[in-house]
Amino acid sequence: MTTQMMPIIRVTVLYFAYIHETTRKKEEIMELSTNTSIKDLVSIILTRYPNIKNIKNIKISVNYHIVNSNSNSILKNDDEVALLPPISGG
Amino acid sequence: MTTQMMPIIRVTVLYFAYIHETTRKKEEIMELSTNTSIKDLVSIILTRYPNIKNIKNIKISVNYHIVNSNSNSILKNDDEVALLPPISGG
Amino acid sequence: MKSNNALGPSSSSQRITNSEIDVNDVINSMADIEGHSGATVIFVGSVRNFGMNGKVKGMYYESYTKMAENKIKNIEKLAMEKYSIKKIKVVHRIGELALGNNSVIIALSTPHSKDAFKACKYILARIKQEVPIWKKEILSKGDEKWVDGKSIKTN
Amino acid sequence: MKSNNALGPSSSSQRITNSEIDVNDVINSMADIEGHSGATVIFVGSVRNFGMNGKVKGMYYESYTKMAENKIKNIEKLAMEKYSIKKIKVVHRIGELALGNNSVIIALSTPHSKDAFKACKYILARIKQEVPIWKKEILSKGDEKWVDGKSIKTN
Numbered sequence: 382m383t384t385q386m387m388p389i390i391r392v393t394v395l396y397f398a399y400i401h402e403t404t405r406k407k408e409e410i411m412e413l414s415t416n417t418s419i420k421d422l423v424s425i426i427l428t429r430y431p432n433i434k435n436i437k438n439i440k441i442s443v444n445y446h447i448v449n450s451n452s453n454s455i456l457k458n459d460d461e462v463a464l465l466p467p468i469s470g471g
Numbered sequence: 472m473t474t475q476m477m478p479i480i481r482v483t484v485l486y487f488a489y490i491h492e493t494t495r496k497k498e499e500i501m502e503l504s505t506n507t508s509i510k511d512l513v514s515i516i517l518t519r520y521p522n523i524k525n526i527k528n529i530k531i532s533v534n535y536h537i538v539n540s541n542s543n544s545i546l547k548n549d550d551e552v553a554l555l556p557p558i559s560g561g
Numbered sequence: 562m563k564s565n566n567a568l569g570p571s572s573s574s575q576r577i578t579n580s581e582i583d584v585n586d587v588i589n590s591m592a593d594i595e596g597h598s599g600a601t602v603i604f605v606g607s608v609r610n611f612g613m614n615g616k617v618k619g620m621y622y623e624s625y626t627k628m629a630e631n632k633i634k635n636i637e638k639l640a641m642e643k644y645s646i647k648k649i650k651v652v653h654r655i656g657e658l659a660l661g662n663n664s665v666i667i668a669l670s671t672p673h674s675k676d677a678f679k680a681c682k683y684i685l686a687r688i689k690q691e692v693p694i695w696k697k698e699i700l701s702k703g704d705e706k707w708v709d710g711k712s713i714k715t716n
Numbered sequence: 717m718k719s720n721n722a723l724g725p726s727s728s729s730q731r732i733t734n735s736e737i738d739v740n741d742v743i744n745s746m747a748d749i750e751g752h753s754g755a756t757v758i759f760v761g762s763v764r765n766f767g768m769n770g771k772v773k774g775m776y777y778e779s780y781t782k783m784a785e786n787k788i789k790n791i792e793k794l795a796m797e798k799y800s801i802k803k804i805k806v807v808h809r810i811g812e813l814a815l816g817n818n819s820v821i822i823a824l825s826t827p828h829s830k831d832a833f834k835a836c837k838y839i840l841a842r843i844k845q846e847v848p849i850w851k852k853e854i855l856s857k858g859d860e861k862w863v864d865g866k867s868i869k870t871n
Contacts, residue, residue, distance in 0.1 A: 397780055398850035399862045440868045442848075445783040447870045463780055463848075469865030470779070470808060470849030471674075471761055471820055471840060487625055488695035489707045530713045532693075535628040537715045553625055553693075559710030560624070560653060560694030561606055561665055561685060561829075585740045591760070596772070596815030599764035602757065602836075605746070609754035609827060617751070660751030672764060674840060681757075682833055 388415045390458040394426065398466050400439070403432045419443065419452040422462060433464075440465040478505045480548040484516065488556050490529070493522045509533065509542040512552060523554075530555040576633040577626045579656050582663045587650050591670050598647040598670035602677040604685055606665040608658045613708050616701035622655040622664060625693035629653070632692045636684055644680035645671050651684060653694060664696075690714040731788040732781045734811050737818045742805050746825050753802040753825035757832040759840055761820040763813045768863050771856035777810040777819060780848035784808070787847045791839055799835035800826050806839060808849060819851075845869040
């Protein structure tokens with residue numbers, strides 16, 4: 382019996398403003414199974430960083446477009462995901 | 472019997488924009504009797520320059536303050552009177 | 562002409578000028594290294610190629626200068642009281658202007674952006690209503706026409 | 717990161733910069749010797765000495781730069797369609813800023829003054845609602861606090 386390799390994708394995850402003070406990093410590359418949805422990734426991130434608060438106010442972007450954090454859309458290799466807390470430009 | 476001198480005052484009258492194209496001068500000094508009112512002066516000007524039209528839209532200033540053109544206030548020596556047609560600054 | 566010049570701190574500088582408006586100079590004068598203001602709004606009016614009487618190649622501005630200076634000073638004073646203006650500069654140019662030349666600049670700074678926009682619009686509106694300045698369009702087809710304006714508003 | 721840069725004529729220049737904003741350069745770029753516009757409105761935001769958390773001695777700005785550039789380009793595009801904008805330039809600075817330093821400039825010209833004011837306010841409002849930029853107040857008493865902002869608006 383041969384060991385089967387689980388296919389994986391790599392996505393970049395970016396943390397901004399007060400979030401990167403919780404995660405203690407501004408970005409990281411995560412290795413995920415090929416059928417990981419946006420909703421799955423958000424759940425993985427929140428498990429890894431339980432101190433991220435007020436997730437309802439944090440928007441998620443994939444490749445610079447805001448997406449629904451409960452979306453079942455499947456992530457692709459090289460996707461860039463960002464956690465965007467409430468903004469204060471100007 | 473001696474000839475009595477009539478006391479007079481001198482006022483400067485200024486004409487702006489299309490008005491000075493009618494009067495063919497931008498300013499003049501008028502000699503008036505001491506008891507001339509603003510109303511009297513307006514009447515003198517309109518008699519001298521009958522081509523001044525739409526006098527209702529023209530404001531009168533005395534020493535940089537807008538006055539009522541029917542005012543019975545008496546002018547003083549050295550007053551500066553101006554005829555101000557509708558403005559268009561900016 | 563009589564002097565009537567006691568209207569606030571910035572009354573020394575010219576509001577009406579025959580020369581080109583130095584926009585950069587006006588804007589640099591808004592700088593505030595102590596951070597009293599957070600918002601600067603600047604309005605610049607310039608000669609447009611199309612006017613009330615058709616295609617335009619230039620504009621001639623005339624003012625009752627002494628009265629216009631007084632009126633602008635007073636408008637600045639009212640605006641400073643009404644909005645929390647920290648710095649202000651208003652200049653209107655007169656004489657013959659070419660296309661694109663700047664005729665008027667209103668620059669001001671306030672702590673908050675909403676006040677800065679409101680104050681700038683307020684000053685522009687009052688200039689158009691109260692300041693004795695007249696303009697004549699120099700038309701492309703050759704003739705010149707005074708712009709049909711508004712009777713000076715008195716209050 | 718992926719490129720996504722095809723959004724109109726002025727897409728080559730930077731909207732997000734780490735360097736000082738050259739206000740004079742921006743304003744000079746509004747000059748229009750053909751007279752297509754008659755009104756230029758400029759908004760400049762700068763670091764104020766008093767913030768959400770008290771006395772401030774500086775401000776730190778961070779952006780999701782690529783997305784912020786795209787968002788600003790899109791806001792410019794929408795504003796140009798909505799108002800008759802002839803020239804436009806929008807720049808937001810990031811990094812550490814001192815009191816009075818300029819954080820953002822919005823400059824635009826239109827044929828008529830009303831549109832210029834409206835367009836400038838529209839762009840500022842949308843920047844505050846949509847562009848991924850965050851600021852942290854560097855307080856006089858020593859600590860630093862992220863400004864409690866608004867959730868990004870999506871439409």
